[in-house]
Amino acid sequence: MSIEVKNISKRFGQFVALDQVSLAFASGELTALLGPSGCGKTTLLRIIAGLEAQDSGQVLLAGEDASARHVRERQVGFVFQHYALFKHMTVFENIAFGLRVKPRSQRPSESAIREKVRSLLDLVQLDWLADHYPPQLSGGQRQRIALARALAVEPRVLLLDEPFGALDAKVRKELRRWLRRLHDELQVTSIFVTHDQEEALEVADRIVLMNQGKVEQVGAPQQVYEHPASPFVYGFLGNVNLFHGRVHRGVLEAGGVAFDAPNHAAAQDAAGIGYVRPHDLEVERYAAGADGIVVQLKRAHAIGPLAQLELERNDDAGLIEAVISSERFGQLNLKDGETLVVRPRRLQVFVE
Ligand code: ATP
Helix, strand or coil: CCEEEEEEEEEECCEEEEEEEEEEECCCCEEEEECCCCCCHHHHHHHHHCCCCCCEEEEEECCEECCCCCHHHHCEEEEECCCCCCCCCCHHHHHHHHHHCCCCCCCCCHHHHHHHHHHHHHHCCCHHHCCCCHHHCCHHHHHHHHHHHHHHCCCCEEEEECCCCCCCHHHHHHHHHHHHHHHHHHCCEEEEEECCHHHHHHHCCEEEEEECCEEEEEECHHHHHHCCCCHHHHHHCCCCEEEEEEEECCEEEECCEEEECHHHCCCCCEEEEEEECHHHEEEEECCCCCCCEEEEEEEEEEECCEEEEEEEECCCCCEEEEEEEHHHHHHHCCCCCCEEEEEECCCEEEEC
């Protein structure tokens, strides 16, 4: 089922939680709502679900205005960060719950319920836990059961609010891959809220980046990562070095070095900042007349395939972080305190 939100605004007292948010979610798509704490992700999810009412704007489910529809009628499945499984019920009964409480006319027969629960337990690969109680499960197992329970009623939309937020890093990683595979199998339109960029970039078909109640950018993971639409998105989606300077007719002058800024051909001596990811910096040993920013190697940290270099600028403009392959690091044979030159392979300039 497709979902559309149109000009949704929501205030809590004087505080604007959502400001004219418009988005469309295609049927069968897995979208991540990504943004810092308090940016309005959960509020938007709750409005789509019908758990919260917007002040203005519309939610359309499969093209139909959902405002008249109660939560129960929206056929939405939820999974939240804090596993809300019923502690006194077995795993089996937790999953069966949504089916058992259906009105008699819609309730499946006992044998159909059993079959459904068994197939969901297979799907989440936890059939051997059917008779256990939630306190006997690990966090990751509880989240998988919570997902099975949400899926039992065959929702048309699945909404997940930081579903793996409370789990340790390794389990999170496993579960997000598993969620992706499950989604590919079921193709239920799904929206999940996260503040973890890595999780969003790895799992989602599309990412909606939010900041202070507004949508900053929408796009495929690679698109938003490679072409951030704003300084906020640049900073939020990974480490970035900033080079402050002046932009004049398509050139950024920063720290005595000129960088191409073709998007700003019309700029006339405007304040601008060049954004460069650590892995987009070329690093070389200093030689007289070398073209680039002169730095001192403060500290290198090489574990695994990548080496992280902490570099201090000669002009006191702060630290630069560069990431190069450990192989290249080995070839260069760099020592702490050595003078180096860095040059961006790729940079994006935003004029202030
Ligand atoms: P997080 O990642 O921390 O959960 P979020 O992006 O999901 O953040 P929301 O939960 O949507 O953020 O909250 C957005 C803002 O609205 C926050 O500043 C929050 O304090 C405020 N807010 C949310 N619900 C209420 C409420 N019921 N009453 C008052 N303020 C609220």
